[in-house]
């Protein structure tokens with residue numbers, strides 16, 4: 290049994306299906322990336338997992354508590370840290386006061402240690418905080434009671450690159466000491482750097498669930514070549530896709546063996562070559578670019594309607610902080 294076990298989880302908002310028949314497991318001690326663009330259903334899933342929304346169908350177990358069992362979930366939440374996308378701190382309170390308040394409810398054994406890493410100006414009122422400072426205060430609050438499971442909704446938003454890096458490093462360390470982390474994001478480069486596995490969500494449905502390495506492997510390599518002579522032409526090699534040619538420059542995605550590629554290139558007068566991993570963005574676009582019938586290898590069951598993200602009618606921004614972290 291995982292730290293989070295989701296089975297057939299569905300939330301129907303009426304006009305929109307927030308999430309549709311989600312099934313996945315988050316294993317103990319892993320960083321699980323939950324990826325999707327705006328409106329894909331990430332926040333809905335998180336709010337369901339925390340009992341802040343009721344499922345229309347299906348259920349989930351979080352730290353062994355069924356999310357439909359309020360008592361059990363309240364008990365489990367003592368061991369959970371939650372960083373919402375919209376931090377609803379009391380605007381007139383100082384950072385110090387906010388931490389005191391949450392500390393009194395949930396505990397704060399790691400508070401000082403965390404304040405060395407994340408440095409919100411505790412003596413200032415929240416209304417004077419920059420978004421980065423709010424996020425840092427949120428991070429201290431999320432981790433200060435030393436939770437076993439942390440659920441984070443877009444955790445790097447608002448942080449400058451240095452602080453983002455610090456957070457990602459911190460998350461890796463937390464994982465190494467056994468904390469399970471559910472990391473919702475649309476920023477693929479960061480997910481790639483910290484997550485062990487990813488679930489990709491599109492319009493409420495899980496379209497892929499796999500470890501980051503295989504996702505990258507399946508995506509192949511991006512090869513860029515410059516030939517000495519544009520007249521010589523370039524015969525695409527087996528395993529090449531998305532071939533683009535502009536004069537002497539050629540680029541393609543390659544999923545074959547390196548040796549085959551190198552011997553193929555030996556037939557040409559190559560003046561420059563670059564071989565990169567595909568960006569997760571490219572792989573990601575693969576899923577979002579696909580139409581109904583576009584099932585890819587490794588993609589979870591279920592075709593998904595095409596089209597862009599839905600309009601947002603999200604009520605998540607205005608809830609009081611106490612709702613988010615009731616112990």
Ligand SMILES: Nc1ncnc2c1ncn2[C@@H]1O[C@H](COP(=O)(O)OP(=O)(O)OP(=O)(O)O)[C@@H](O)[C@H]1O
Nearest residue numbers: 302307327328329330331332333599600601602603
């Ligand atoms: N309270 C609500 N009432 C009606 N529809 C809602 C509500 N909350 C969310 N939705 C809809 O459900 C879908 C999923 O929204 P959700 O906020 O879960 O997505 P998300 O992946 O978290 O997006 P974002 O990255 O923008 O936060 C969207 O179509 C959204 O408009």
